[in-house]
Amino acid sequence: MTSKISDTALSQLSDLVASKFGMHFPKKLWPDLERRAHAAAQEQGQQNLNRYVQLLCSGASPRELEALATHLTVGETYFFREKRSLEILKQHIVPEMARVRAGRQLRIWSAGCATGEEPYSIAIMLSRMTAESMDRNATILATDLNAVALHRASEGVFGDWSFRDTPQWVKNGYFETTSGGLRTIAPAVKKMVTFAHLNLMDDVYPSLLNGAHALDVIFCRNVLMYFTPEAMRKVVGRFHRLLAPEGWLIVSPTETSCELFSEFTTISFGDVTLYQKPAVGPQVSVGSPAHDGAKFLIQAAPGIPVSDESSTTSSWAHQEPPGNESCLLSARILYDQALAAYKQGRFHDAEQALNTLILQSPDDTPGFLLLARVHANQGRLAKALTCCDTAIAADKMAACAHYLRAMILQEQNALPEALLALKQAVYVDPHFVLGHFTLGNISLKQRKLKESEKHFENALLLLARYEPEDIVPESEGLSAGSLREMIASPTGQGIAANRTGPPHLRVRVSQRLGNPELSRR
Ligand SMILES: C[S@@+](CC[C@H](N)C(=O)[O-])C[C@H]1O[C@@H](n2cnc3c(N)ncnc32)[C@H](O)[C@@H]1O
Secondary structure (H helix, E strand, O other): OEOOOOHHHHHHHHHHHHHHHOEOOOHHHHHHHHHHHHHHHHHOOOOEHHHHHHHHHOOOOHHHHHHHHHHHOOOOOOOOOOHHHHHHHHHHHHHHHHHHHOOOOEEEEEEOOOOOHHHHHHHHHHHHHHHOOOOOOEEEEEEEOOHHHHHHHHHOEEOHHHHOOOOHHHHHHOEEEOHHHOEEEOHHHHOOEEEEEOOOOOOOOOOOOOOOOOEEEEEOOOOHHHEOHHHHHHHHHHHHHHEEEEEEEEOOHHHOOOOOOOOOEEEEEOOEEEEEOOOOOOOOOOOOOOOOHHHHHHHHOOOOOOOOOOOOOOOOOOOOOOOOHHHHHHHHHHHHHHHHHHHOOOHHHHHHHHHHHHHHOOOOHHHHHHHHHHHHHOOOHHHHHHHHHHHHHHOOOOHHHHHHHHHHHHHOOOHHHHHHHHHHHHHHOOOOHHHHHHHHHHHHHOOOHHHHHHHHHHHHHHHOOOOOOOEOOOOOOOEHHHHHHHHHEOOOEEHHHHHHOOHHHOOOOOOOOOOOOOOOO
């Protein structure tokens, strides 16, 4: 191995790593970067480090990047780390959520979960609450960039180092001791957590499919501290969009920052600072430099055409009585107001404008679909579904409406109904790439491997008509090239994963929900 690497190559590598993974390797950390790159190169069978870096920088495949990432990440973690946050979750956040969310499942995300100690600690805390008569269910989604760590997390077997500052009651009550002194997590706790691969720098979340939307609590501890300032801002902006109103962001005590979390309300619990999204959406302008929120919010929404681009064609036009121009104008204004409010996260304002619009035009398909998204983004899935049904009743040929319906049904775990809705979407529009792609995902989830391959093949066939940089119709700016890569990606993102990936990674986490920046006429 040629181990000496030029400063130019290290600088390029540091830029690549920042843009792909958000990680910050300033010059003083270059020796560390070099050591890690060296290990990655060796694993990849590359003898010349300079050449390896050049190959990476001149267009690495997702598989190569994934391999590199496993050598760059710091996976330090242990059970009940920073336990005050967990106590606050139990004593304050969950009881408050029980009151505010009234009957809805609590949705928690451990973003950057490493080998699983954090999400399992959350699950233990919640199961303890259940024992103390907390009858609410919770879903815990745990994601990480490092596929090797995720695999270990899903196995749920831990050595002493994972319990280095862990209360005895946790060790005694929630593990079985196996040979060699290892401890295996109790099955009841294990099944509370769903693991998935997700790069926080990718534009793949939130989505109704991966569960990362309308969240109540995000734990992202000891992750942002490794990021560049730009990456931190990007990710925190997204977290803000992902959280339901009054949702909580929990970072580690060393990561608190007035500037970075300025859109949140800062709440102190003694020496612990947490961040809460205000009850009403933020009054930020589109394109605010503090975050990429406007774009993100669009991504958060299921794929339906709702744009103000009146020149774009759509298969479903605004249904107004001919000649009724003032009505048309006021419907248009109301819709535009609702869309602007929606983009800024002012869901309440969006809902008000849409209710007025719908009162005026009860057959307004785009209006109902935007309202469905407003509800879905706040976790009100039943209402969102009703809006979709009304939209479809008004226009059965609206493929996007069927698609959105499928996303919501899938979120409700009604997979057969979701499949049916997707089949309707591709029936009314056989060229609907995202429809085929999602059919592939659901089949994959159901372990119907042949079917899923067929759907992915259909998606690939349709994608062959596009240039790599073309934007996939109804996607939120996803390029055809990226979607192709997702289908072929090795980790839980397509046909290849289906054949080789560990089972918990097989569910695609990069489902796109479609582009609301399409036409309304
Ligand atoms: C130090 S561990 C933190 C684990 C846990 N949250 C805790 O506080 O104990 C940091 C984790 O962040 C993950 N990570 C780093 N960059 C990431 C990215 N771009 N996307 C997702 N996860 C990332 C790493 O793989 C690593 O597992």
